[in-house]
Amino acid sequence: MEMRALVTGASAGLGAEFARQLSADGFALVLVARDESRLRALADELAAASGIEVEVLPADLLDAVDLERVAARLAADARPVDVLVNNAGFAVAEAFHASAIDDERRMHELLSWVPLRLSHAVLPGMRARGRGGILNVASLAGRLPSGSYSAAKAQVVALSRSLHARYARDGVSVTALLPGFVVTEFHDRMGVSPDVVPRAGWADASSVVRDGLRALRKRRRAVVSDWRYRLALPFLPLVPDRLIAGTGLGGRLDG
Template sequence: MQPRALVTGASSGLGAEFALQLAADGLSLVLVARDAERLEELAAELRAARGVEVEVLAADLTEAEGLQRVADRLADAARPIDILVNNAGFAVAEPFHASAVDDERRMHELLSWVPLRLAHAALPGMRARGRGGILNVASLAGRLPSGTYAAAKAHVITLSRALHARYRGEGVTVTALLPGFVPTEFHERMGVAPTSVPRQGWADASTVVREGLRALRRRRGLVVSDWRYRIAAPLIPLVPDRIAAGFGLGGRTS
Protein backbone atom coordinates (compact mmCIF):
# COMPACT_ATOMS: atom_id res chain seq x y z
CA MET A 1 0.00 0.00 0.00
CA GLN A 2 1.32 3.43 -0.94
CA PRO A 3 1.93 5.76 1.99
CA ARG A 4 -0.64 8.55 2.07
CA ALA A 5 -0.41 12.27 2.86
CA LEU A 6 -3.18 14.74 3.61
CA VAL A 7 -2.47 18.36 2.64
CA THR A 8 -4.66 21.29 3.68
CA GLY A 9 -4.78 24.44 1.58
CA ALA A 10 -3.81 22.25 -1.36
CA SER A 11 -5.52 24.19 -4.16
CA SER A 12 -2.66 26.65 -4.76
CA GLY A 13 0.62 28.08 -3.46
CA LEU A 14 2.71 26.01 -1.10
CA GLY A 15 -0.13 23.51 -0.69
CA ALA A 16 -0.16 22.64 -4.38
CA GLU A 17 3.64 22.43 -4.34
CA PHE A 18 3.49 20.03 -1.38
CA ALA A 19 1.06 17.88 -3.37
CA LEU A 20 3.35 17.88 -6.41
CA GLN A 21 6.46 16.91 -4.47
CA LEU A 22 4.72 14.28 -2.34
CA ALA A 23 3.21 12.70 -5.48
CA ALA A 24 6.66 12.71 -7.09
CA ASP A 25 7.84 10.70 -4.08
CA GLY A 26 5.10 8.15 -4.77
CA LEU A 27 2.66 9.04 -1.99
CA SER A 28 -1.09 8.81 -2.37
CA LEU A 29 -2.81 12.07 -1.50
CA VAL A 30 -5.85 13.54 0.17
CA LEU A 31 -6.20 17.15 -0.99
CA VAL A 32 -8.15 19.56 1.22
CA ALA A 33 -9.28 23.11 0.40
CA ARG A 34 -12.48 25.06 -0.12
CA ASP A 35 -12.26 25.21 -3.93
CA ALA A 36 -13.42 21.79 -5.17
CA GLU A 37 -12.91 22.67 -8.84
CA ARG A 38 -9.26 23.62 -8.39
CA LEU A 39 -8.67 20.53 -6.27
CA GLU A 40 -10.14 18.29 -8.98
CA GLU A 41 -7.93 19.92 -11.62
CA LEU A 42 -4.83 19.33 -9.51
CA ALA A 43 -5.91 15.77 -8.70
CA ALA A 44 -6.36 14.95 -12.40
CA GLU A 45 -2.92 16.38 -13.17
CA LEU A 46 -1.26 14.32 -10.45
CA ARG A 47 -3.04 11.10 -11.40
CA ALA A 48 -1.99 11.51 -15.03
CA ALA A 49 1.59 12.60 -14.37
CA ARG A 50 2.45 10.44 -11.36
CA GLY A 51 -0.02 7.57 -11.36
CA VAL A 52 -0.84 8.02 -7.71
CA GLU A 53 -4.18 7.74 -5.96
CA VAL A 54 -5.61 11.19 -5.20
CA GLU A 55 -8.69 11.86 -3.08
CA VAL A 56 -10.37 15.26 -3.07
CA LEU A 57 -11.95 16.50 0.15
CA ALA A 58 -13.48 19.96 -0.31
CA ALA A 59 -13.97 21.59 3.09
CA ASP A 60 -13.94 24.98 4.76
CA LEU A 61 -11.78 24.42 7.82
CA THR A 62 -13.16 27.51 9.55
CA GLU A 63 -16.58 25.80 9.66
CA ALA A 64 -17.20 23.13 12.30
CA GLU A 65 -18.72 20.66 9.83
CA GLY A 66 -15.84 20.95 7.36
CA LEU A 67 -13.20 20.63 10.05
CA GLN A 68 -14.91 17.58 11.53
CA ARG A 69 -15.01 15.82 8.14
CA VAL A 70 -11.27 16.29 7.73
CA ALA A 71 -10.62 15.16 11.31
CA ASP A 72 -12.73 12.04 10.69
CA ARG A 73 -10.73 11.30 7.54
CA LEU A 74 -7.49 11.55 9.50
CA ALA A 75 -8.83 9.16 12.14
CA ASP A 76 -9.99 6.54 9.61
CA ALA A 77 -7.90 3.48 10.51
CA ALA A 78 -8.99 1.65 7.36
CA ARG A 79 -7.35 4.32 5.17
CA PRO A 80 -4.47 5.59 7.31
CA ILE A 81 -2.76 8.94 6.80
CA ASP A 82 1.01 8.71 7.16
CA ILE A 83 1.81 12.42 6.73
CA LEU A 84 -0.34 15.42 7.65
CA VAL A 85 0.63 18.78 6.17
CA ASN A 86 -1.11 21.64 7.99
CA ASN A 87 -0.74 24.39 5.42
CA ALA A 88 -4.06 26.26 5.04
CA GLY A 89 -4.03 29.89 6.06
CA PHE A 90 -4.80 33.52 5.40
CA ALA A 91 -4.02 36.85 7.05
CA VAL A 92 -5.93 39.99 7.96
CA ALA A 93 -4.57 42.97 6.04
CA GLU A 94 -5.93 45.76 8.25
CA PRO A 95 -4.01 46.90 11.35
CA PHE A 96 -5.34 45.47 14.60
CA HIS A 97 -7.22 48.59 15.70
CA ALA A 98 -9.10 48.72 12.38
CA SER A 99 -9.66 45.03 11.64
CA ALA A 100 -12.98 43.21 11.87
CA VAL A 101 -12.99 41.03 14.96
CA ASP A 102 -14.76 38.21 13.07
CA ASP A 103 -11.89 38.19 10.57
CA GLU A 104 -9.40 38.01 13.43
CA ARG A 105 -11.29 35.07 14.93
CA ARG A 106 -11.40 33.18 11.61
CA MET A 107 -7.70 33.75 11.04
CA HIS A 108 -6.73 32.52 14.49
CA GLU A 109 -8.98 29.50 14.22
CA LEU A 110 -7.47 28.54 10.86
CA LEU A 111 -3.87 29.21 11.84
CA SER A 112 -3.93 28.04 15.48
CA TRP A 113 -6.93 25.85 16.26
CA VAL A 114 -7.10 23.88 12.99
CA PRO A 115 -3.50 22.51 13.16
CA LEU A 116 -4.09 21.53 16.78
CA ARG A 117 -7.42 19.84 15.99
CA LEU A 118 -6.08 17.94 13.00
CA ALA A 119 -2.94 16.84 14.83
CA HIS A 120 -5.17 15.62 17.65
CA ALA A 121 -7.14 13.54 15.12
CA ALA A 122 -4.07 12.12 13.38
CA LEU A 123 -1.86 11.27 16.35
CA PRO A 124 -3.72 8.26 17.83
CA GLY A 125 -3.44 6.30 14.58
CA MET A 126 0.17 7.31 14.03
CA ARG A 127 1.08 6.26 17.56
CA ALA A 128 -0.69 2.93 17.13
CA ARG A 129 1.26 2.27 13.92
CA GLY A 130 4.51 3.51 15.46
CA ARG A 131 5.20 5.95 12.66
CA GLY A 132 3.95 9.15 11.09
CA GLY A 133 4.75 12.76 10.37
CA ILE A 134 3.04 16.10 10.86
CA LEU A 135 4.42 19.13 9.05
CA ASN A 136 3.02 22.44 10.29
CA VAL A 137 3.62 25.39 7.98
CA ALA A 138 4.40 28.20 10.40
CA SER A 139 6.32 31.34 9.44
CA LEU A 140 9.39 33.28 10.41
CA ALA A 141 6.83 35.94 11.33
CA GLY A 142 6.10 33.79 14.37
CA ARG A 143 9.36 35.07 15.83
CA LEU A 144 8.49 38.70 15.21
CA PRO A 145 6.14 41.09 17.05
CA SER A 146 4.46 41.88 13.74
CA GLY A 147 0.76 41.62 14.41
CA THR A 148 -1.84 39.01 15.19
CA TYR A 149 -0.81 36.83 12.24
CA ALA A 150 2.61 36.55 13.86
CA ALA A 151 0.98 35.73 17.20
CA ALA A 152 -0.95 32.87 15.61
CA LYS A 153 2.18 31.54 13.94
CA ALA A 154 4.06 31.71 17.25
CA HIS A 155 1.41 29.33 18.61
CA VAL A 156 2.02 26.93 15.72
CA ILE A 157 5.76 26.93 16.39
CA THR A 158 5.31 26.24 20.10
CA LEU A 159 2.67 23.56 19.47
CA SER A 160 4.97 21.82 16.99
CA ARG A 161 7.89 21.85 19.41
CA ALA A 162 5.76 20.49 22.22
CA LEU A 163 4.30 17.66 20.15
CA HIS A 164 7.66 16.77 18.62
CA ALA A 165 9.26 16.53 22.06
CA ARG A 166 6.40 14.41 23.38
CA TYR A 167 5.90 11.95 20.50
CA ARG A 168 9.24 11.66 18.72
CA GLY A 169 10.15 8.67 20.87
CA GLU A 170 6.98 6.91 19.67
CA GLY A 171 7.89 7.23 16.01
CA VAL A 172 5.93 10.41 15.22
CA THR A 173 7.79 13.47 13.95
CA VAL A 174 6.23 16.93 14.20
CA THR A 175 8.08 19.59 12.21
CA ALA A 176 7.48 23.35 12.10
CA LEU A 177 8.42 24.90 8.76
CA LEU A 178 9.31 28.61 8.98
CA PRO A 179 9.38 30.29 5.56
CA GLY A 180 10.03 33.92 4.90
CA PHE A 181 8.36 35.68 1.96
CA VAL A 182 7.17 33.28 -0.75
CA PRO A 183 5.55 34.38 -4.06
CA THR A 184 2.11 32.74 -3.92
CA GLU A 185 -1.47 34.02 -4.00
CA PHE A 186 -1.35 34.82 -0.30
CA HIS A 187 -0.78 38.57 -0.52
CA GLU A 188 -3.10 38.92 -3.52
CA ARG A 189 -5.93 37.37 -1.52
CA MET A 190 -5.26 39.85 1.26
CA GLY A 191 -5.61 42.69 -1.23
CA VAL A 192 -2.04 43.77 -0.49
CA ALA A 193 0.65 44.29 -3.10
CA PRO A 194 3.94 43.05 -1.62
CA THR A 195 5.98 45.78 -3.31
CA SER A 196 7.92 46.67 -0.18
CA VAL A 197 9.97 43.47 -0.36
CA PRO A 198 12.84 43.43 -2.89
CA ARG A 199 12.78 40.56 -5.35
CA GLN A 200 15.93 39.19 -3.72
CA GLY A 201 13.95 38.69 -0.51
CA TRP A 202 11.51 36.20 -2.00
CA ALA A 203 12.10 32.48 -1.52
CA ASP A 204 11.20 29.91 -4.16
CA ALA A 205 8.13 27.83 -3.24
CA SER A 206 9.64 24.58 -4.49
CA THR A 207 12.73 25.13 -2.32
CA VAL A 208 10.63 25.90 0.76
CA VAL A 209 8.58 22.74 0.32
CA ARG A 210 11.60 20.56 -0.45
CA GLU A 211 13.39 21.77 2.68
CA GLY A 212 10.29 21.22 4.80
CA LEU A 213 9.80 17.65 3.60
CA ARG A 214 13.50 16.92 4.00
CA ALA A 215 13.38 18.14 7.60
CA LEU A 216 10.38 15.90 8.25
CA ARG A 217 12.17 12.88 6.80
CA ARG A 218 15.22 13.65 8.93
CA ARG A 219 12.99 13.92 12.02
CA ARG A 220 13.84 17.53 12.74
CA GLY A 221 11.47 19.53 14.88
CA LEU A 222 11.99 22.88 13.18
CA VAL A 223 13.45 24.26 9.96
CA VAL A 224 13.86 27.83 8.69
CA SER A 225 13.71 28.07 4.89
CA ASP A 226 15.63 29.25 2.80
CA TRP A 227 19.32 30.17 3.21
CA ARG A 228 18.65 33.93 3.33
CA TYR A 229 16.23 33.55 6.18
CA ARG A 230 18.47 31.05 7.99
CA ILE A 231 21.12 33.76 8.03
CA ALA A 232 18.64 36.35 9.29
CA ALA A 233 16.91 34.18 11.91
CA PRO A 234 19.60 34.39 14.64
CA LEU A 235 19.58 38.20 14.36
CA ILE A 236 15.86 38.59 15.04
CA PRO A 237 16.14 38.59 18.87
CA LEU A 238 18.65 41.44 18.60
CA VAL A 239 16.26 43.75 16.74
CA PRO A 240 14.19 46.10 18.94
CA ASP A 241 10.46 45.34 18.87
CA ARG A 242 9.56 48.78 17.50
CA ILE A 243 11.69 48.04 14.43
CA ALA A 244 10.86 44.35 14.06
CA ALA A 245 7.14 45.17 14.14
CA GLY A 246 7.53 46.97 10.84
CA PHE A 247 8.88 43.95 8.99
CA GLY A 248 5.33 42.87 8.15
CA LEU A 249 4.17 39.40 7.21
CA GLY A 250 6.71 36.63 6.92
CA GLY A 251 6.01 34.51 3.86
CA ARG A 252 2.85 32.49 3.74
CA THR A 253 0.95 30.13 1.62
CA SER A 254 -2.43 30.04 0.00
Protein backbone atom coordinates in the same frame (compact mmCIF):
# COMPACT_ATOMS: atom_id res chain seq x y z
CA MET B 1 3.69 -0.36 1.40
CA GLU B 2 1.60 2.58 0.16
CA MET B 3 2.11 5.84 2.03
CA ARG B 4 -0.55 8.54 2.07
CA ALA B 5 -0.40 12.27 2.86
CA LEU B 6 -3.21 14.73 3.57
CA VAL B 7 -2.55 18.36 2.64
CA THR B 8 -4.78 21.26 3.70
CA GLY B 9 -4.99 24.39 1.60
CA ALA B 10 -3.97 22.21 -1.34
CA SER B 11 -5.64 24.13 -4.15
CA ALA B 12 -2.86 26.72 -4.63
CA GLY B 13 0.47 28.07 -3.44
CA LEU B 14 2.51 26.05 -0.98
CA GLY B 15 -0.29 23.50 -0.60
CA ALA B 16 -0.33 22.63 -4.29
CA GLU B 17 3.46 22.43 -4.30
CA PHE B 18 3.40 20.08 -1.30
CA ALA B 19 0.98 17.88 -3.24
CA ARG B 20 3.23 17.85 -6.31
CA GLN B 21 6.40 17.00 -4.39
CA LEU B 22 4.71 14.36 -2.25
CA SER B 23 3.19 12.73 -5.32
CA ALA B 24 6.62 12.69 -6.99
CA ASP B 25 7.86 10.85 -3.89
CA GLY B 26 5.17 8.20 -4.43
CA PHE B 27 2.64 9.28 -1.80
CA ALA B 28 -1.05 8.77 -2.38
CA LEU B 29 -2.83 12.00 -1.54
CA VAL B 30 -5.87 13.44 0.18
CA LEU B 31 -6.32 17.04 -0.97
CA VAL B 32 -8.31 19.44 1.22
CA ALA B 33 -9.45 22.97 0.34
CA ARG B 34 -12.62 24.95 -0.27
CA ASP B 35 -12.31 25.17 -4.06
CA GLU B 36 -13.43 21.77 -5.36
CA SER B 37 -12.84 22.59 -9.03
CA ARG B 38 -9.22 23.56 -8.43
CA LEU B 39 -8.69 20.49 -6.26
CA ARG B 40 -10.05 18.18 -8.97
CA ALA B 41 -7.91 19.83 -11.64
CA LEU B 42 -4.82 19.31 -9.46
CA ALA B 43 -5.86 15.73 -8.69
CA ASP B 44 -6.19 14.96 -12.40
CA GLU B 45 -2.79 16.51 -13.09
CA LEU B 46 -1.06 14.51 -10.36
CA ALA B 47 -2.79 11.23 -11.17
CA ALA B 48 -1.80 11.58 -14.83
CA ALA B 49 1.80 12.51 -14.01
CA SER B 50 2.53 10.00 -11.26
CA GLY B 51 -0.20 7.37 -11.45
CA ILE B 52 -0.93 7.86 -7.76
CA GLU B 53 -4.29 7.66 -6.02
CA VAL B 54 -5.63 11.14 -5.27
CA GLU B 55 -8.64 11.68 -3.04
CA VAL B 56 -10.38 15.05 -3.16
CA LEU B 57 -11.98 16.24 0.07
CA PRO B 58 -13.55 19.69 -0.37
CA ALA B 59 -13.95 21.41 2.99
CA ASP B 60 -14.10 24.83 4.59
CA LEU B 61 -11.97 24.28 7.68
CA LEU B 62 -13.65 27.23 9.41
CA ASP B 63 -16.95 25.35 9.22
CA ALA B 64 -17.27 23.03 12.23
CA VAL B 65 -19.00 20.26 10.27
CA ASP B 66 -16.43 20.33 7.48
CA LEU B 67 -13.56 20.38 9.97
CA GLU B 68 -14.91 17.30 11.69
CA ARG B 69 -15.25 15.50 8.34
CA VAL B 70 -11.55 16.08 7.72
CA ALA B 71 -10.73 15.02 11.28
CA ALA B 72 -12.72 11.81 10.77
CA ARG B 73 -10.79 11.08 7.57
CA LEU B 74 -7.52 11.50 9.46
CA ALA B 75 -8.69 9.17 12.22
CA ALA B 76 -9.89 6.45 9.82
CA ASP B 77 -8.13 3.08 9.98
CA ALA B 78 -8.89 2.34 6.33
CA ARG B 79 -6.35 3.88 3.93
CA PRO B 80 -4.59 5.62 6.83
CA VAL B 81 -2.82 8.96 6.57
CA ASP B 82 0.92 8.73 7.23
CA VAL B 83 1.78 12.41 6.76
CA LEU B 84 -0.38 15.41 7.64
CA VAL B 85 0.57 18.80 6.20
CA ASN B 86 -1.25 21.62 8.01
CA ASN B 87 -0.85 24.37 5.44
CA ALA B 88 -4.19 26.21 5.11
CA GLY B 89 -4.09 29.82 6.18
CA PHE B 90 -4.68 33.49 5.50
CA ALA B 91 -3.67 36.78 7.08
CA VAL B 92 -5.52 39.96 7.97
CA ALA B 93 -3.95 42.85 6.08
CA GLU B 94 -5.20 45.64 8.33
CA ALA B 95 -3.30 46.76 11.43
CA PHE B 96 -4.61 45.18 14.63
CA HIS B 97 -6.33 48.35 15.90
CA ALA B 98 -8.17 48.76 12.59
CA SER B 99 -9.03 45.16 11.77
CA ALA B 100 -12.45 43.53 12.06
CA ILE B 101 -12.55 41.31 15.13
CA ASP B 102 -14.44 38.59 13.23
CA ASP B 103 -11.56 38.45 10.74
CA GLU B 104 -9.09 38.14 13.61
CA ARG B 105 -11.08 35.29 15.14
CA ARG B 106 -11.32 33.44 11.82
CA MET B 107 -7.60 33.84 11.20
CA HIS B 108 -6.68 32.49 14.63
CA GLU B 109 -9.08 29.58 14.25
CA LEU B 110 -7.57 28.59 10.90
CA LEU B 111 -3.94 29.14 11.90
CA SER B 112 -4.04 27.83 15.48
CA TRP B 113 -7.14 25.76 16.24
CA VAL B 114 -7.36 23.84 12.96
CA PRO B 115 -3.78 22.42 13.11
CA LEU B 116 -4.38 21.45 16.75
CA ARG B 117 -7.68 19.72 15.94
CA LEU B 118 -6.31 17.84 12.94
CA SER B 119 -3.12 16.81 14.75
CA HIS B 120 -5.27 15.53 17.61
CA ALA B 121 -7.30 13.47 15.13
CA VAL B 122 -4.36 11.84 13.34
CA LEU B 123 -2.01 11.16 16.26
CA PRO B 124 -3.75 8.11 17.81
CA GLY B 125 -3.54 6.14 14.56
CA MET B 126 0.06 7.18 13.95
CA ARG B 127 1.04 6.09 17.46
CA ALA B 128 -0.73 2.76 17.03
CA ARG B 129 1.15 2.14 13.76
CA GLY B 130 4.43 3.36 15.24
CA ARG B 131 5.09 5.85 12.46
CA GLY B 132 3.92 9.14 11.01
CA GLY B 133 4.74 12.75 10.39
CA ILE B 134 3.02 16.10 10.89
CA LEU B 135 4.35 19.17 9.10
CA ASN B 136 2.89 22.44 10.35
CA VAL B 137 3.41 25.44 8.10
CA ALA B 138 4.18 28.21 10.55
CA SER B 139 6.09 31.35 9.54
CA LEU B 140 9.18 33.32 10.41
CA ALA B 141 6.60 35.86 11.56
CA GLY B 142 6.07 33.55 14.55
CA ARG B 143 9.41 34.81 15.87
CA LEU B 144 8.69 38.48 15.22
CA PRO B 145 6.66 40.99 17.27
CA SER B 146 4.37 42.05 14.47
CA GLY B 147 0.63 41.72 14.72
CA SER B 148 -1.74 38.98 15.71
CA TYR B 149 -0.70 36.89 12.70
CA SER B 150 2.68 36.57 14.38
CA ALA B 151 0.97 35.50 17.59
CA ALA B 152 -1.00 32.80 15.79
CA LYS B 153 2.09 31.47 14.04
CA ALA B 154 4.02 31.50 17.31
CA GLN B 155 1.35 29.19 18.72
CA VAL B 156 1.86 26.83 15.76
CA VAL B 157 5.61 26.74 16.48
CA ALA B 158 4.97 26.03 20.17
CA LEU B 159 2.44 23.29 19.39
CA SER B 160 4.85 21.63 16.96
CA ARG B 161 7.69 21.72 19.46
CA SER B 162 5.51 20.26 22.21
CA LEU B 163 4.12 17.46 20.07
CA HIS B 164 7.56 16.59 18.69
CA ALA B 165 8.99 16.34 22.22
CA ARG B 166 6.15 14.13 23.40
CA TYR B 167 5.58 11.80 20.44
CA ALA B 168 8.97 11.34 18.77
CA ARG B 169 9.47 8.35 21.07
CA ASP B 170 6.35 6.80 19.51
CA GLY B 171 7.70 7.11 15.98
CA VAL B 172 5.79 10.31 15.15
CA SER B 173 7.79 13.32 13.99
CA VAL B 174 6.32 16.83 14.15
CA THR B 175 8.04 19.68 12.32
CA ALA B 176 7.30 23.40 12.09
CA LEU B 177 8.21 25.02 8.77
CA LEU B 178 9.02 28.73 9.06
CA PRO B 179 9.03 30.44 5.66
CA GLY B 180 9.67 34.10 5.02
CA PHE B 181 8.28 35.80 1.91
CA VAL B 182 7.24 33.22 -0.70
CA VAL B 183 6.00 33.72 -4.26
CA THR B 184 2.39 32.45 -4.01
CA GLU B 185 -1.17 33.84 -4.16
CA PHE B 186 -0.99 34.57 -0.42
CA HIS B 187 -0.21 38.28 -0.74
CA ASP B 188 -2.60 38.78 -3.64
CA ARG B 189 -5.46 37.56 -1.43
CA MET B 190 -4.36 40.02 1.26
CA GLY B 191 -4.20 42.88 -1.21
CA VAL B 192 -0.50 43.41 -0.41
CA SER B 193 1.83 44.49 -3.20
CA PRO B 194 4.83 42.24 -3.91
CA ASP B 195 6.89 45.44 -3.84
CA VAL B 196 6.72 45.37 -0.03
CA VAL B 197 10.23 43.85 -0.15
CA PRO B 198 12.82 43.62 -2.95
CA ARG B 199 12.44 40.68 -5.33
CA ALA B 200 15.68 39.19 -3.95
CA GLY B 201 13.88 38.68 -0.64
CA TRP B 202 11.26 36.32 -2.07
CA ALA B 203 11.73 32.56 -1.94
CA ASP B 204 10.43 30.08 -4.47
CA ALA B 205 7.61 27.82 -3.27
CA SER B 206 9.37 24.68 -4.51
CA SER B 207 12.48 25.35 -2.40
CA VAL B 208 10.40 26.13 0.69
CA VAL B 209 8.46 22.88 0.33
CA ARG B 210 11.66 20.89 -0.22
CA ASP B 211 13.10 22.37 2.98
CA GLY B 212 9.98 21.41 4.92
CA LEU B 213 9.76 17.84 3.65
CA ARG B 214 13.50 17.30 4.13
CA ALA B 215 13.26 18.51 7.73
CA LEU B 216 10.31 16.20 8.38
CA ARG B 217 12.23 13.22 6.99
CA LYS B 218 15.19 14.13 9.21
CA ARG B 219 12.82 14.39 12.20
CA ARG B 220 13.71 18.00 12.94
CA ARG B 221 11.35 19.94 15.17
CA ALA B 222 11.64 23.18 13.13
CA VAL B 223 13.25 24.57 9.99
CA VAL B 224 13.58 28.12 8.70
CA SER B 225 13.31 28.33 4.90
CA ASP B 226 15.22 29.40 2.80
CA TRP B 227 18.97 30.12 3.11
CA ARG B 228 18.50 33.90 3.10
CA TYR B 229 16.23 33.77 6.10
CA ARG B 230 18.43 31.24 7.87
CA LEU B 231 21.33 33.68 7.51
CA ALA B 232 19.22 36.55 8.82
CA LEU B 233 17.71 34.67 11.77
CA PRO B 234 20.62 35.14 14.26
CA PHE B 235 20.45 38.91 13.73
CA LEU B 236 16.72 39.35 14.33
CA PRO B 237 17.05 39.50 18.15
CA LEU B 238 19.39 42.47 17.67
CA VAL B 239 16.68 44.53 15.98
CA PRO B 240 14.51 46.46 18.47
CA ASP B 241 10.94 45.17 18.65
CA ARG B 242 9.51 48.63 17.95
CA LEU B 243 11.32 48.76 14.60
CA ILE B 244 10.03 45.37 13.47
CA ALA B 245 6.51 46.20 14.63
CA GLY B 246 6.70 49.55 12.87
CA THR B 247 7.43 48.00 9.49
CA GLY B 248 4.42 45.68 9.66
CA LEU B 249 6.43 43.09 7.75
CA GLY B 250 6.02 40.29 10.25
CA GLY B 251 2.31 40.08 9.61
CA ARG B 252 2.88 39.91 5.86
CA LEU B 253 5.25 36.95 5.75
CA ASP B 254 3.99 33.85 4.05
CA GLY B 255 2.98 30.88 6.08
